[in-house]
Amino acid sequence: MALLAFYAPFSSARLQYIARLIFEQHLGLLLHVLSSKADFLAYSGPKLAYGKLAESPLFIPKVTAVLEQEDIRPLPAIVWQMDQNNWPFALAAKGGIIHFDLLSLAFLALSRYEEHLPFEEDPHGRFSAEQSFFAAYLRRPWLDYHFNRLGELLVQQFPALKIKALAYAFLPSYDIDFAYKYKGLPLWRQAGKLLKNAYQRPKELKRQLAVLVGQEPDPYDVFSHLAKAHQSLGIAAPHYFFLLGDYGPYDKNTPWKAALLGRLIQGLQQAGNQIGIHPAYAGDWGEQIKRLAFWTQKAPKKSRQHFLRLRFPQTYRQLMALGIKEDYSMGYAANIGFRAGYSRPFYWFDLSENEEKELKIYPFALMDVSLKNYLSCSVETAKTLSDQLLAELREVSGSCISLWHNSSFDAAEGWAGWTEFYLDFLKRAKKNELI
Incomplete structure (x- = not known):
């Protein structure tokens, strides 16, 4: 690990967090923090300061006081500009190795500072x-x-400095809101579906009956097909998040005690997949974690919120109290892209307690229902948007986590053509690793 001397005229938990994230976790450098400007100026090796220095250009400008503060205040004025490579930046300033306050801007985005301020909730209480x-x-x-x-600019100043080599990576993940469409349901739910299909969808009634007598596979039972696709592309350890809450308006999975569901969870686990909890819209998350542990014989460490209902700081604190170490909820339902502006995993900074936590955040880049339902994409438009996203990630050697549902392969529910899209997307996303 190459050494980088770092100086700032103040010390704070926020500054330490963002400096470690950028320089150590992302760039792979070892920070050597200097306590005085004189020591910094006298240091002859690779170095960088935060805050303007009249004696040296080796600094990142300090435009706001957000990294010095310990409370949560209104956002500073943020005016966006584009750099020479057509990438956005804000908090611009003159001088320095990079001409804007990257540390403050990154902290505001990664801490989800704006989500701690008053905002207008959507129907599910989301930002x-x-x-x-x-x-x-x-x-x-x-x-x-x-x-x-920033790493490139440091190497230009100090050619012997070794920056960590980053590589694009792809991880498919799945939320299992409904393990099966018909199999494993209790009698009263099965009867309700039979009546609804009889009155409204006679073709679907025929399929439901065929599933129940074993003549057709359940429409949501696509797990073996996914396994074959993953294996053919060399995709290892996809992640599956299971909803195990009690039945309710937004929680309608196969009953957690159903042996059919247990065999599915255990089979996926034994095949080398990663199994996580999908905390329900309602109910006791701790009890749901125990239910998953009943089938896997170990407490889950990975989680993703049902409906992506993420509230700061409550959600992450509750997950940590339940032993969760990794959360995969960092993304939006209504759009694709990067909720924190960053594609790679990072540790959560609790603004209310003003400290870095052990919970690791894994952002996802795109979701099936975002494309089809929220953005009203055709299959062709979805391919264009996903290609653009993959190209951006390839350019920055980023991380692409996709979020799909096993129920999104059922043409009878409006997903005609999306199975082919997804299988092609897997190929395109995985191919990026070989470029």
Whole structure:
């Protein structure tokens, strides 16, 4: 690990967090923090300061006091510009190795600062993408780019400095809201579906009966097909998040005690897939974690919120209290892209407690229902948008986590053509690793 001397005229938990994230976690450097400007100026090796220095150009400008503060205040004024490579930046200033306050801007985005301020909730109590201070650039991993660019500028100043080599990576993940459409349902739910199909969808009634007598596979039972697709492309350890809450308006999975569901979970686990919890819209998350542990014989460490209902700081604190170490909810339902402006995993900073936590956040880049339902994409438009997203990620050597549902392969529910799209997307997303 190469050494980088770092100086700032103040010390704070926020500054330490964002400096470690950029320089150590992303660039792979070892920070050597200097306590005085004189020591910094006298240091002859690779170095960088935060805050303007009259004696040296080796600094990142400090435009706001957000990294010095310990409370949550209104956002500073943020005016976006484009750099020479057509990537967005804000908090501009003159001088320095990079001409804007990257540390403050990155902290505001990664801490989800704006989501701790008052906002207008959507019908599910969520912060919406259009309210974000970088809504116009949501589909661009702009922090990945600027962190990489900062590394390049440091190497230009110090050619012997070794920056960590980053590589694009792809991980498919699945939310299992409904393990099966018909199999494993209790009698009263099965009867309700039979009556509804009899009155409204006679073709679907015929299929339901065929599934129940074993003449056709359940429409949502696509797990073996996914396994074959993953294997053929060399995709290892996809993630599956299971909803195990009690039945309710937004929680309608196969009953958690059903042996059919248990065999599915155990089979996926034994095949090398990663199994996580999908905390229900309602109910006791701790009890749901125990239910998953009943089938897997170990407490889950990975989680993704049902309906992506993420509230700060409550959701992450509750997950941590339940032993969750990794969360995969960092994304929007109504749009694709990067909720925190960054594609790679990072540790959560609890603004209310003003400290970095052990919970690791894994952002996802795109979701099936975002494309089809929220953005009303045709299959062709979805391919164009996903290609653009993959190209951006390839450019910055970023991380692409996709979010799909096993129920999104059922043509009878409006997903005609999307199975072919997804299988092609897997190929395109995986191919990026070989470029």
